Amino acid sequence: MPLKYELIKKDKYTNARVGVIHTASGDIPTPIFMPVGTVGTVKTMTVDDLKEMGAKIILGNTYHLYLKPGMDIMKKAGGLHKFMNWDRPILTDSGGFQVFSLADNRKISEDGVMFRSHIDGSKHFFTPEKSIEIQNDIHSDIMMSFDECVDANASYDYVKNSMERTLRWAKRGLDYHKANSHPDQSLFGIVQGGMFKDLREISARETVAMDFDGYSIGGLSVGETKEEMIDILNFTTPLLPEDKPRYNMGVGTPDYLFESFEAGIDMADCVLPTRIARNGTALTSEGRVVIKNATYKEDFSPLDPECDCYTCSNYSRAYLRHLVNAKEILGARLLSYHNLYFLLKMCENIREAIMNDSFLDYKKEFYEKYGY
Numbered sequence: 571m572p573l574k575y576e577l578i579k580k581d582k583y584t585n586a587r588v589g590v591i592h593t594a595s596g597d598i599p600t601p602i603f604m605p606v607g608t609v610g611t612v613k614t615m616t617v618d619d620l621k622e623m624g625a626k627i628i629l630g631n632t633y634h635l636y637l638k639p640g641m642d643i644m645k646k647a648g649g650l651h652k653f654m655n656w657d658r659p660i661l662t663d664s665g666g667f668q669v670f671s672l673a674d675n676r677k678i679s680e681d682g683v684m685f686r687s688h689i690d691g692s693k694h695f696f697t698p699e700k701s702i703e704i705q706n707d708i709h710s711d712i713m714m715s716f717d718e719c720v721d722a723n724a725s726y727d728y729v730k731n732s733m734e735r736t737l738r739w740a741k742r743g744l745d746y747h748k749a750n751s752h753p754d755q756s757l758f759g760i761v762q763g764g765m766f767k768d769l770r771e772i773s774a775r776e777t778v779a780m781d782f783d784g785y786s787i788g789g790l791s792v793g794e795t796k797e798e799m800i801d802i803l804n805f806t807t808p809l810l811p812e813d814k815p816r817y818n819m820g821v822g823t824p825d826y827l828f829e830s831f832e833a834g835i836d837m838a839d840c841v842l843p844t845r846i847a848r849n850g851t852a853l854t855s856e857g858r859v860v861i862k863n864a865t866y867k868e869d870f871s872p873l874d875p876e877c878d879c880y881t882c883s884n885y886s887r888a889y890l891r892h893l894v895n896a897k898e899i900l901g902a903r904l905l906s907y908h909n910l911y912f913l914l915k916m917c918e919n920i921r922e923a924i925m926n927d928s929f930l931d932y933k934k935e936f937y938e939k940y941g942y
């Protein structure tokens with residue numbers, strides 16, 4: 571059966587809420603941060619690491635997996651869960667965003683998007699139906715509709731035409747999904763409309779009318795200001811049904827996560843924690859720590875005094891700085907582990923705070939310590 575969202579508790583003072591998403595691959599407590607696995611791996615993490623840190627769902631990347639290892643191998647492996655030995659839920663994006671952010675010379679038309687692989691320049695064509703077919707081959711538990719994500723300063727006319735095409739694509743993908751997907755697979759619609767509230771309202775209303783299993787807010791965290799993101803987020807989220815999961819795509823930093831969950835968002839994903847880890851930056855309860863800084867040369871204290879993760883329980887800042895400066899892979903691995911653990915633990919604390927009607931208190935305490 572497709573996923574079922576169970577609303578458990580609404581925060582007394584905000585739109586934040588605690589729930590559980592029941593899927594065939596397991597339950598997902600919300601609000602939740604979802605670690606991003608690009609080519610079938612959350613970079614440098616084993617599946618045991620992910621389970622140990624409390625990851626309940628991870629993302630797979632339709633665009634990358636389609637190009638490498640390709641769907642022939644994916645099908646022979648029996649899907650991504652078996653291929654990467656991850657037996658919990660997997661969410662996949664539809665590939666449109668990655669085509670526009672990674673592929674070379676792509677061309678958009680009513681039927682779909684023509685693009686050249688960023689790996690070998692080979693020519694490919696994604697349509698709404700093709701995107702669902704690939705996500706089926708991956709055995710994705712939660713699939714995304716094929717959409718166009720427009721950047722923050724796109725014109726009203728461009729956003730209007732793009733949003734209307736994304737609605738037509740959503741319907742095509744949903745029809746293909748109903749005829750071809752496994753009953754345990756779920757499909758989300760994605761709300762577009764750029765920074766224009768009238769277009770956001772039309773997109774939300776028309777997308778909800780198609781009756782998806784859940785709804786994503788797309789077209790955010792694409793270069794707009796934080797104020798614009800929060801404004802569009804707080805306008806759009808209440809237009810989505812309360813009895814279905816809501817996913818804010820591409821988020822993010824701790825403050826963007828707090829703002830999203832406060833607006834009533836249940837799910838979020840971002841490459842940030844593992845990407846900044848590889849560049850030697852850690853998220854800690856006292857703000858970002860750029861471990862390469864000389865100030866940590868003889869700092870033998872833990873990375874984050876308030877963290878009980880493997881990295882913070884076993885290594886010092888001086889040692890992590892040494893690894894990163896020596897370009898040792900262990901440095902990227904230990905910082906990735908901590909950054910993911912930090913965000914997952916933050917979400918666990920947020921869920922607990924909502925249960926006690928103290929979301930705003932926790933947010934205030936976190937912001938003060940973090941330095942927001």
Ligand SMILES: Nc1nc2c(CCNCC3CCCCC3)c3[nH]c(NCCc4ccccc4)nc3cc2c(=O)[nH]1
Nearest residue numbers: 606608629630631663667719788789790791819820842
């Ligand atoms: N369909 C779709 N996807 C979007 C995504 C990709 C979400 N992550 C997928 C995930 C799948 C597996 C591979 C990785 C990606 C977004 N990411 C962002 N901002 C990220 C901004 C950002 C922040 C920090 C670092 C890099 C980028 N805005 C987004 C808007 C959309 C959208 O409208 N439609």
